[in-house]
Amino acid sequence: MSSDHPDHGGVGWVGAVGTNPAGTGRSSSDVTAVDSVADGSQHVHVPGGIDSPDAPVALSVRALRKVYPGTQALKDVDLQVRYGEVHALCGGNGCGKSTLIKIISGVVGADSGRFAINGRELDAAELTPKTSFELGFRVVHQDPPLYPDLTVAENMMLGSSYPMTWPRRIAWSKVRRRAQELLDRFHIQATPDSLIEHLPVSVRTQVAIAAALQDVQEGRCIVALDEPTAALPAAEVELLLSTVRQLAAMGHAIVFVSHRLDEVLSITDRVTVMRDGRVFKEHRTETLTEAELIESILGRRAEEIRAQRSTTAVGEPILTVHSLSAGPVQDVTFDVHAGEVLGVAGLLGSGRTELLSAIYGGLKKKAGEVRLRGRNANFRGMDKAIEAGVVMIPEDRSRGGAFLDMTVDENLDIGVLGRYWRGLGFRRAQMRRDADALRARFAVKAPSGTVQMRALSGGNQQKTILARWLRRDASLLLLDEPSQGVDVGARADIYAAVRRVTAAGGAAVVVTSDLEELAQFVDRAIVLRNGRLVAEVPCEELTAHRLNQLVHMQSGTSHD
Numbered sequence: 001m002s003s004d005h006p007d008h009g010g011v012g013w014v015g016a017v018g019t020n021p022a023g024t025g026r027s028s029s030d031v032t033a034v035d036s037v038a039d040g041s042q043h044v045h046v047p048g049g050i051d052s053p054d055a056p057v058a059l060s061v062r063a064l065r066k067v068y069p070g071t072q073a074l075k076d077v078d079l080q081v082r083y084g085e086v087h088a089l090c091g092g093n094g095c096g097k098s099t100l101i102k103i104i105s106g107v108v109g110a111d112s113g114r115f116a117i118n119g120r121e122l123d124a125a126e127l128t129p130k131t132s133f134e135l136g137f138r139v140v141h142q143d144p145p146l147y148p149d150l151t152v153a154e155n156m157m158l159g160s161s162y163p164m165t166w167p168r169r170i171a172w173s174k175v176r177r178r179a180q181e182l183l184d185r186f187h188i189q190a191t192p193d194s195l196i197e198h199l200p201v202s203v204r205t206q207v208a209i210a211a212a213l214q215d216v217q218e219g220r221c222i223v224a225l226d227e228p229t230a231a232l233p234a235a236e237v238e239l240l241l242s243t244v245r246q247l248a249a250m251g252h253a254i255v256f257v258s259h260r261l262d263e264v265l266s267i268t269d270r271v272t273v274m275r276d277g278r279v280f281k282e283h284r285t286e287t288l289t290e291a292e293l294i295e296s297i298l299g300r301r302a303e304e305i306r307a308q309r310s311t312t313a314v315g316e317p318i319l320t321v322h323s324l325s326a327g328p329v330q331d332v333t334f335d336v337h338a339g340e341v342l343g344v345a346g347l348l349g350s351g352r353t354e355l356l357s358a359i360y361g362g363l364k365k366k367a368g369e370v371r372l373r374g375r376n377a378n379f380r381g382m383d384k385a386i387e388a389g390v391v392m393i394p395e396d397r398s399r400g401g402a403f404l405d406m407t408v409d410e411n412l413d414i415g416v417l418g419r420y421w422r423g424l425g426f427r428r429a430q431m432r433r434d435a436d437a438l439r440a441r442f443a444v445k446a447p448s449g450t451v452q453m454r455a456l457s458g459g460n461q462q463k464t465i466l467a468r469w470l471r472r473d474a475s476l477l478l479l480d481e482p483s484q485g486v487d488v489g490a491r492a493d494i495y496a497a498v499r500r501v502t503a504a505g506g507a508a509v510v511v512t513s514d515l516e517e518l519a520q521f522v523d524r525a526i527v528l529r530n531g532r533l534v535a536e537v538p539c540e541e542l543t544a545h546r547l548n549q550l551v552h553m554q555s556g557t558s559h560d
């Protein structure tokens with residue numbers, strides 16, 4: 001391990017947390033911090049700051065190893081997280097971040113390693129979900145395990161005990177009231193009786209976070225958030241990030257996994273960068289620049305991954321949308337030209353996802369028309385749109401794409417099998433070579449193309465699905481949150497693939513809640529508010545700040 005200061009403190013390998021006679025594992029400095037929290041103080045006294053060797057350690061991991069068939073996911077990982085800090089775990093897709101968190105939460109077994117959680121030392125074999133939970137480790141996983149056909153209240157109560165009335169009946173009014181309190185506390189736009197399957201992805205993520213954190217007001221916890229903001233639009237991201245900072249100020253230790261480097265730089269105290277199953281480096285956020293962080297994660301210079309704007313002259317209109325109304329979308333008119341990537345910015349509920357869906361034929365139009373290369377394109381269903389050269393990659397990839405029981409290459413090849421028939425012969429070797437090349441081009445980290453899709457990390461599944469769709473000969477790409485969950489290098493690779501389509505005379509429309517990404521990668525943007533197109537931003541005016549102003553303007557939450 002190479003680290004700036006992988007200091008393990010002076011009291012054994014668990015740092016400042018020794019085990020006291022009462023078995024709570026709290027040192028005296030530790031207890032002071034707890035008392036101050038109980039007193040309602042928003043600040044935790046950390047002697048010398050959280051970087052000090054005296055700062056109490058909440059979580060310590062030592063020499064952790066994990067081998068999956070064909071992959072050594074973790075190689076001698078050491079990590080220390082202190083009370084009162086937000087500690088980022090960063091690294092490329094498949095470097096082992098989720099595996100590390102799953103092991104600490106006890107849901108995946110490690111091969112070897114030692115842990116100290118809230119002062120209790122354990123061996124890898126002793127760590128079960130129950131022990132981890134009882135010791136105060138809380139986690140919101142990348143794909144939160146919510147039950148789509150249950151209500152918000154029912155999902156929130158799963159895993160904690162249901163309030164009961166006599167004679168042994170669930171007290172539903174109490175369940176609902178408790179859920180409503182959580183919805184209010186986390187400012188979630190849902191009711192206790194909303195069915196999860198009817199909620200947008202971002203609201204589902206918020207529900208999962210609220211459910212995991214429902215009891216963290218009491219006592220001190222270690223809260224791990226595995227890419228909590230991947231599916232959240234900007235306004236909710238800010239809300240969540242301030243909740244995270246508040247939790248740290250209350251004395252909890254936060255492990256924060258994110259590919260969104262602006263978030264990492266804005267709310268964390270330290271960053272541990274992992275590469276290929278190892279801890280590569282630990283940084284203090286205060287003195288870290290974005291370029292240094294990118295270089296630490298990727299091992300390449302930040303300039304190498306900057307996206308190029310369109311270099312081709314903008315050609316004839318590929319997509320023309322005229323006075324379109326569908327769902328919340330009202331009277332929207334715009335066009336996208338050959339060679340162009342158009343970005344769509346808007347808050348949750350602005351109609352951005354429905355706009356793509358209406359163009360694609362997934363959402364019924366109320367009025368208006370859609371033209372492709374000047375011809376009427378009122379697609380009735382996906383097949384017709386695909387035939388016409390339109391590719392749509394939806395926001396919710398679990399509905400739109402990954403076949404987890406099939407192999408990676410089968411996932412890549414679905415939809416293009418017809419290409420490989422030559423008369424009665426099937427060109428299997430060519431198909432394999434093409435899949436190899438595709439995995440390499442999209443940097444899909446997999447031991448081989450024959451492993452099951454479920455063995456891939458979240459980001460690598462995402463890259464596989466994108467590669468499947470982007471290999472088609474599309475003339476119009478409709479992409480909803482294309483870089484959700486992918487690392488900073490892969491994000492640039494995805495836009496490079498989009499550029500290949502536009503350079504060949506195609507066009508693309510990209511919806512993303514990451515305004516930095518829009519400002520960096522698209523050629524022009526439109527802004528939607530309450531279903532209406534309210535602004536068009538040309539390339540020379542594209543900045544995240546400008547887009548942020550425009551998306552918030554009417555709601556009175558402008559962030560000037």
Ligand SMILES: Nc1ncnc2c1ncn2[C@@H]1O[C@H](COP(=O)(O)OP(=O)(O)OP(=O)(O)O)[C@@H](O)[C@H]1O
Nearest residue numbers: 068073093094095096097098099455456457458459
């Ligand atoms: N159930 C599994 N079976 C086999 N291999 C697995 C399994 N789960 C994860 N892996 C492998 O372990 C490695 C680490 O995966 P992990 O999910 O921890 O990565 P990650 O850093 O969280 O990635 P991402 O940023 O994409 O979420 C990857 O190579 C992945 O393919």
